[in-house]
Amino acid sequence: MxxxxxxxxxxxxxxxxxxxxxxxxxxxxxxxxxxxxxxxxxxxxxxxxxxxxxxxxxxxxxxxxxxxxxxxxxxxxxxxxxxxxxxxxxxxxxxxxxxxxxxxxxxxxxxxxxxxxxxxxGGSSATTTAYLSARYESRRESTDFSLLDFLTGNTQFNVDRQGDGEEGGIDEKLMERVVRDLRLEQLLQLPVAFLSNGQGRRARIARALLTSxxxxxxxxxxxxxxxxxxxxxxxxxxxxxxxxxxxxxxxxxxxxxxxxxxxxxxxxxxxxxxxxxxxxxEVVERLRGYVRDVRRGRVREDEGLPVHALVEMGRVLTARGLEGEGIGEVEAVVPVAGGGVPVEEERRSVGEPLVEMEGCRVRYGDKIALGNWSEERDGTEKKGLHWTVRRGERWGVFGPNGSGKTTIVSLLCSDHPQTYSLPIKLFGRSRLPEPGSGQLPLTFWDIQSRIGHSSPEIHQHIPRHLTIRRVLESAWADTFQSKAKMDDEARAQVDATLRWFEHDLNPGFSTKSTTTTPGSTTQSDLSWAEEYLFGGVSFSAQRLLLFLRAIVKHPDIIVLDEAFSGMDDALRDKCMLFLATGEEKTYAPSPAGSGQTGDVIVDSPAAKAGTVKVTGLSDQQALICISHVKEEVPDCVREWLCLPEANTGKPARFGRLDGPLGRDRRRWAEIWSGA
Structure with a gap:
């Protein structure tokens, strides 16, 4: 044949x-x-x-x-x-x-x-036209197509056919299998705008599979x-x-x-x-040999094939779980880029509560999206989520897609309409007037000014026409497009941040005749930050900008919701270093003759000159990180909250780590064992 x-x-x-x-x-x-x-x-x-x-x-x-x-x-x-x-x-x-x-x-x-x-x-961008908190509202608009409509292609007005296929439409058996294996059965009647980030990803994969x-x-x-x-x-x-x-x-x-x-x-x-x-x-073996030869000094490192990017390459996803080691992990002789990020080994001194949730239960009609459980505490039965976050604490929030992680973030940031009716205090104050307290209720703008937030939802809604500089400066603005309230100190922080990450943010960096190293005190030309637009840089650079926007102002609470997804390990580790130390530390090539490969972490020129403008996390700040990948959880995270699968009735679980999460599979397994 x-x-x-x-x-x-x-x-x-x-x-x-x-x-x-x-x-x-x-x-x-x-x-x-x-x-x-x-x-x-x-x-x-x-x-x-x-x-x-x-x-x-x-x-x-x-x-x-x-x-x-x-x-x-x-x-x-x-x-x-x-x-x-x-x-x-x-x-x-x-x-x-x-x-x-x-x-x-x-x-x-x-x-x-x-x-x-x-x-x-072949799908619709229905979720991109809604405003940030629309997914949490109960009112249905005529354009709120259900997930079932989305999967079958019925997302246009006045359609005269069902589905997309000319030859029989959607295959029912394929539909049943895809919906079951992607765990979408309970979501079919929900509007697409109501889906969480993870649920939306599963829906788009399902939609593509159904077009055959x-x-x-x-x-x-x-x-x-x-x-x-x-x-x-x-x-x-x-x-x-x-x-x-x-x-x-x-x-x-x-x-x-x-x-x-x-x-x-x-x-x-x-x-x-x-x-x-x-x-x-064959490919994995060739890359393994390349890493081995570079580390043993047999060949020079190719600038286009950085060794540090290959360290975790080669692990396998099997039906039994993750297997194997990265090609650079087996023979690692020195820390790779990011391996020296300072770690908070001892418990930090913690201060007053910044977030207090005393029995939160988010309900849409008969559906409970968060807090559908009861548990015994101090001899009494308590319903819903009870959670306190204090200054100086570093929290990881985990749980399956759809368990309520993003809902928690929306309550923290006051994007959720039910924030006003739930037993929540932010910065020691309620969203509603408290008789006899003598305090005014917190406003939405008060809260937004004190919380730095990076998430896929923010990424979805931020205007693409903003320049790189304006994205960072919007941390000091009421909205993405309103005028930022900047002073000299704020401008210096933005400049220092742009200079530290110029290699990753400036698309024209490689064509420049002069370059600066991260942490340099050289007053390099930053005009590129006002020329390139957010929508014109790579996906990883966009994620980097949103991460920096969340931390550059040193807010009381930093919320990183899947903030490092879309970044490779080198950029992720640079972000981790900047989160921990600001511009006080930087990367430098390993000393000649040291037998080491890759970069090492050293004091930055700004630190040596005493001109640091951006510092790392302080005792006065709280960190809340949400991720499904342990390597994307900062090493400083110690407290954790794991939400149960939606509608199981199981309570949320809490714990404390005895070390960095990303470096120990045992700790990761402990968190997910009851999810």
């Missing part, structure tokens, strides 16, 4: 965002000319077979700014290809493909989870999902990949475990070029 043509073929193609002989319009906007148009994946050759003799399931792996999303877009047909004939889709022209899928735009679907692609594949494309490109599909959901999603994807319905291509960060059923890897360099490509075992 003759072999069938590949579904995607790229033969010695080079890609560009704009034609190399043109000047993109964005390069002259706001008076700057720094918009680069480098060649992407020069002379790339890649074949995705339609019916291979043995299964081929691909994953694209790389650190921040390596071009994972860009490569997925290239596979779908985006970006200019030179020569134009280098990219083709031969199988789509054969009789084995339904007529509706002859177009690559339909046959090859992409699902991403940045705010610009909230609609997913020939190829499905999933951009970091496990990011932001709780361990039980990941355990259910991976087998579902494996079954579909095994039957090529659809063929799957995943992307991930080096520290993310690769599903066991993935057979082929593309590892990307930091300059949007392919580093290594081939069978999974």
């Amino acid at each position: 003759p072999s069938r043509p590949p579904i995607i073929r790229i033969a010695n193609g080079t890609f560009y965002r704009h034609h190399p002989n043109s000047i993109p319009p964005s390069s002259t906007s706001h008076g700057h000319h720094h918009s680069p148009n480098p060649p992407l994946f020069t002379n790339l050759s890649l074949v995705l077979p339609s019916h291979p003799a043995t299964p081929q399931n691909w994953a694209v792996v790389g650190p921040s700014l390596s071009g994972k999303t860009t490569l997925l877009q290239v596979l779908r047909g985006s970006h200019l290809c030179l020569p134009p004939t280098a990219r083709s889709y031969p199988y789509l022209s054969t009789e084995g493909v339904p007529h509706r899928l002859r177009n690559p735009g339909r046959a090859v679907q992409y699902v991403g989870f940045d705010a610009a692609s909230m609609g997913g594949s 494309p020939e190829v499905l490109l999933l951009d970091e599909p496990f990011m932001g999902l709780d361990p039980p959901t990941v355990a259910g999603l991976s087998p579902l994807l494996e079954e579909m990949a095994r039957g090529a319905k659809p063929r799957l291509v995943l992307s991930g960060r080096p520290q993310d475990p690769v599903p066991e059923w993935v057979t082929h890897l593309v590892y990307l360099r930091t300059d949007c070029q392919v580093g290594v490509m081939g069978g999974k075992e």
Whole structure:
């Protein structure tokens, strides 16, 4: 039987965002000319077979700014290809493909989870038009399509057909399986705007699977999902990949475990070029050998293949859980970047309560979204969530998707309408007048000014046209777009922060003739921060900006809700260092002749000169971190709260860690053992 043509073929193609002989319009906007148009994946050759003799399931792996999303877009047909004939889709022209899928735009679907692609594949961006607290309200609008409508494609007015497919619509058996395995049964009648971040991710993956494309490109599909959901999603994807319905291509960060059923890897360099490509075992072994040779001084470290980004690469996601060690963990001889972040080993002195929840229960009609439990405390039965956060405490909040973590954040930040009616005190005061107290109730603006907040919800709603500087300065403003109330000290803090993270925030940094190191006292030109827009920088840079916006003002409470998702381990560790020490510490290359590789943490030039403007967390601040990945929990976190699965009636669980969470799987297992 003759072999069938590949579904995607790229033969010695080079890609560009704009034609190399043109000047993109964005390069002259706001008076700057720094918009680069480098060649992407020069002379790339890649074949995705339609019916291979043995299964081929691909994953694209790389650190921040390596071009994972860009490569997925290239596979779908985006970006200019030179020569134009280098990219083709031969199988789509054969009789084995339904007529509706002859177009690559339909046959090859992409699902991403940045705010610009909230609609997913063929879906609606219904959630992006709502204001931040709309998801917590009970009133239904005519545009509040249910999750069931979203999954079946019925999200338009005056539709004259059911579902998307020309040939029979949505497959009922596939619908049943996808809904069950992604744990969406109890959510089908809810408006899409009501879904939590994790639930929304599952919904977009489900929507894409139900369109039955020939190829499905999933951009970091496990990011932001709780361990039980990941355990259910991976087998579902494996079954579909095994039957090529659809063929799957995943992307991930080096520290993310690769599903066991993935057979082929593309590892990307930091300059949007392919580093290594081939069978999974072959790629992992080549990278392992490279890390070993660099550490033993046999080869020089390639600037495009930083060793620190490879340390956690190679762990495997199996049906039994995570297995294996990272290729750089087995032979690690020195700490990698971030390994020296100061850790609070002793209990901090704590101060007065900043948050007091005395029996919170959030209800929407008959549905209880948070606090659906009773427990005995001090000999009496108490209902709902009882939780106190004091100055100096460092909390981790955990629990399955939909358990109420984001609802808790909305209560803290007063985005939730029920904040006014629940037994909550913030900064020692109620949201409602208290007779005889002599105190005025807290206003929404009082609370917002004292809480720094980074979350996927903030990311979804922040205006894309704000400059990089204005995003940071909005920490001193009442709203994203109102005028910031800045003084000289605040401006100095913003400048110091921009200078420390210029390498990660300035898209034109690599083209600059002069550079500065993090923590430098050099008054470098920061005009780029007023030229580049939030919507024009990478997803990881956007997440970095929102993290910095949350901490730069030194608020009383810092809330980091999945703040590090979308970052590679190197950028994540830089954020952890900045959270702990501000600009007092920085990275420097290992001393020559020390036998060490990677960067070490040293006092910054600003610290040596006594000009530090931004310091790390203080005893006067409280930290609340929400994450589904233990490595994304700051080492200083000690207190923890784990919410139960929704509607199980189990109470919330509390505990205290005896050390950093990210460095001990035992501590992580203890937290999730009763979830």
